[in-house]
Amino acid sequence: MPAAPLPRNEIENRLSELPGWTLEEDRITRTYRLPSHFAAAGFTVHVAQIQDELNHHSDLTLGYNTVALSVNTHDAGGKVTERDLALAARVMAVAPGHGAR
Ligand SMILES: C[C@H](O)[C@H](O)[C@H]1CNC2=NC(N)=NC(=O)C2=N1
DSSP: OOOOOOOHHHHHHHHTTSTTOEEOSSOEEEEEEOSSHHHHHHHHHHHHHHHHHHTOOOEEEEOSSEEEEEEOBGGGTSBOOHHHHHHHHHHHHHGGGGTOO
């Protein structure tokens, strides 16, 4: 998958298809709220599995009942690329199954 930095307008356009995800200082971020701490921990493990599968890893933070992701592409100098958006889309697809919103 290409790891070329994307222009801001393209990122913003693509984020319109990723509800809740925002662009903050060359990172895309999203905080999910879960029904319980245990659900949040399980969601964290699932996200880690997806990240290893994609070989693309966010800063993944587990809170009491939240899971926060913040990601850009290190190999592209810390800029947002298709790889970040692909990760966000995969996470978005599995979130409902965990009760994450
Ligand atoms: C060697 C390994 O393939 C690279 O370091 C991978 C691992 N996970 C990664 N994660 C992120 N966010 N950006 C990268 O460029 C990246 N590269």
